[in-house]
Amino acid sequence: MKPTKPYKIALLGTKDYANTRLVKETLFKIKQQYKTEPVLILGAGGSVDINKKIRNYALEFGFDYKEYNPSYTGRNNYSAMANSYYNKAYHPSHVHHSLTMMSRVADAMVIFKGQDELGACEIAYKQMTKLNKKVAVL
Secondary structure, eight states, rough: OOOOOOEEEEEEEETTTTHHHHHHHHHHHHHHHHHHOOOEEOOOOSHHHHHHHHHHHHHTTTEEEEEOOOTHHHOTTOOEEEEEEGSSOOOHHHHHHHHHHHHHHHHHEEEHHHHSSSHHHHHHHHHHOOOHOOOEEE
């Protein structure tokens, strides 16, 4: 019998998003809904803001976790891309590329939006819509 491929759910948040309780509740609901099925949580990475909390809570709930951190950052234990992808000189397009890559891999996406606009998360939202994949903005 073939092992079941994990359902890949991307979670990311805007810079001003602060409701960590909703992030925890969302991950809990995912855990309840996919009790016996493998789930891989995809994140945007980052050492501050809600994206760091998403990583911490996903791991706390026992999910497999990978992140699509931009190529100007260093590779870490959860980075989804190859070693050669990381430690590049900063360029604004790197964020666009990492969010596009995450959108291509994800089966569904949840974006946690604060009071401001979607910001960089709009890239991922547009990609998911273009690919006819499920995307929710909370």
